Amino acid sequence: MKKYLLPIFGGLALLATSSIALAADFTIGIAWDDKNGEIISKMEEYIAAEAKTQGEAAGLDIKLVVNVAEGDPSRQTSNVEDLINSGVDLVMARLADSGSGAPIRAALDSGIPFVTFDRATTSKVTPTAHVGVDAYDEGLSASLALVELLKSKGVQGKCIEMLGGTTDVNAVQRAKGWHDATDKSGVITTLVTVPTDWLADRMRSGLADALAAYPDANCVFLPSDNFLPSIQAALEGAGRWVKTGDPKHVYVASQDVFPAAVKSMREGYLDLGTSYDAFLTAKEFVRVAIAIHNKQAVGCPKNSCLVKGRVVTQENVNTLPNLWSRVD
CATH class of the missing domain: 3.40.50.2300 (Response regulator)
Known part of the structure; x- marks a missing residue:
């Protein structure tokens, strides 16, 4: 041990x-x-x-x-x-x-x-209890933020949805958040859903194939930016890995906001993501632990305490407090 x-x-x-x-x-x-x-x-x-x-x-x-x-x-x-x-x-x-x-x-x-x-x-x-992230809200909040971003720029979104896995509960919940936010938004149309089983090679090849099949695609929903290198490789191969403001830019909404995502946002490539919030999850665990110790209810449905992440963008990536993945 x-x-x-x-x-x-x-x-x-x-x-x-x-x-x-x-x-x-x-x-x-x-x-x-x-x-x-x-x-x-x-x-x-x-x-x-x-x-x-x-x-x-x-x-x-x-x-x-x-x-x-x-x-x-x-x-x-x-x-x-x-x-x-x-x-x-x-x-x-x-x-x-x-x-x-x-x-x-x-x-x-x-x-x-x-x-x-x-x-x-x-x-x-x-x-006794569970403390974790709210995967549905991660997908929902990032997707709503992308809807608002495209709306503010007068862009009609034609998006490729990358799906982590069809049997993974977090992937399924994030995908549900995507569709709940976008299907009736009037701003975003999902052109195709690409299942990847959380495999980096399938993230790259799946996006490359989708970009070839739908050359007018202008946005991507990424279930975890742990796979951002694969997404970058596919976009580079299509000549679409360019900064915000370039006519060829593909808007990307992601989940987790790991260090590579922070770097990409700072450089102007990745548009936004909802954080896998280490700070807020840790804070919630301690709160729950103290409640249990004091023989109090933890105050969550079915004793499952799910923490919502925070939307990180190019505008707030340098200032959002306690963003664990930001290396200053």
Whole structure:
């Protein structure tokens, strides 16, 4: 098990929200699936900061104990058991396997609340609560922003919809947001929907084929700008990767706003996106954890607390507070 506490002592570290000399009123165990993405480190940083801020406001000294499963579901279950044995008061996990209820059951059977984070479980074991992003709102808000942008420029949108996956709930919800915002907008027509199964090669080849079939296309809905390099490659191949204001510019509305998207917005290529908001999601988790600790309702439908992202544009990308992906 990879386990750590901050500050570092030898190979161990403690994420502490107050002086080490103080006894913790509330200890949260965090079981990450892995930490391969930069966003996870930022979420952890935000959780630690919010634990201090919200904990002090609630009269709690919150400490965090963290371990990492390196992508192994069995190891994550063992890590959760280790957290339980260490005496934590609540476990939060970003599940390595959404279909496995084992880590959730381990905590609940020990009388310890369990909060799924980012990835909701598809198992039959119900956690105490879930905190994640609102995928539908991500798609909806970015799409509405694109409608308004095109309307302000007097542009009739002829768009290519890139679909992440037909069985992935986040992809399906983002696509639903797109169609709810655009189908009756009178501003945007969806020329074609391109399924990609979240594969970079299919993002590139699918968009390239769609651009060839619909040369008058002038906008793209991208379900995640994690695939922005693939979209850029396809647009470059068609001679359409040009900055805002150029007659050949293709308007792109995206999701997540990862570092590559921030760079592209700053350079004038990517028009807008709704953030996968690490800061607001971390803040909501701490709020939910404190409510559970205080035996209060978490105040969300079916105890599923979904966080709306924020629309990021070329105009606000440099000033939006706590945008984790912006490297200043």
